[in-house]
Amino acid sequence: MxxxxxxxxxxxxxxxxxxxxxxxxxxxxxxxxxxxxxxxxxxxxxxxxxxxxxxxxxxxxxxxxxxTPRDQAQIDKNRLIQKTTEGYMHALERPMDVDDLDALLARSSMHDIKGPPSLHGNDES
Structure with missing residues (x-):
């Protein structure tokens, strides 16, 4: 016991x-x-x-x-917008001449959009 x-x-x-x-x-x-x-x-x-x-x-x-997850096209579009915006903001930190503006437009998604001829300083129309 x-x-x-x-x-x-x-x-x-x-x-x-x-x-x-x-x-x-x-x-x-x-x-x-x-x-x-x-x-x-x-x-x-x-x-x-x-x-x-x-x-x-x-x-x-x-x-x-x-x-929330998005499709790859939306993600790519947002990255392009962000990259363009960052490039634009960096470019604003210093004076821009016509060549800088053309380079910025070439890097952006708007490179196919033509601006007014006076923007480029010549008549392309």
Whole structure:
């Protein structure tokens, strides 16, 4: 009888220890997730501090990935619009002459659209 009681006590003690370890494991997993989240935030902050434009581009890429899936044609169109807009914005940072404007139009999706003849300085019509 005494051996049976000792075994039952050991069993109860072992079960309590298992529950305690499971609680510790769950707590450690939660802490791990929180640490991963903090590391990600710190990495984002580091990238933002080192290169704000790169950080912005990275955030835009993340947002695009999280959006609902679209067909490839729409994705290509959006990339072309973004590239054209970026080229235009960079070109606005300095004075543009006619050659710069022609080069910008050639890179854009509007290169087939003819502007008024006075825009190019000659009569092509």
């Amino acid at each position: 005494r051996g049976k009681r000792d075994i039952e006590r050991e069993l109860i003690h072992a079960e309590a220890k298992i529950e305690s370890l499971q609680t510790l494991l769950e707590s450690a997993q939660t802490d791990r997730q929180e640490l991963k989240s903090q590391v990600t935030k710190l990495q984002d902050a580091l990238v933002a501090a080192r290169a704000p434009e790169a950080y912005r581009d990275q955030q835009i890429a993340k947002e695009e990935e999280n959006r």
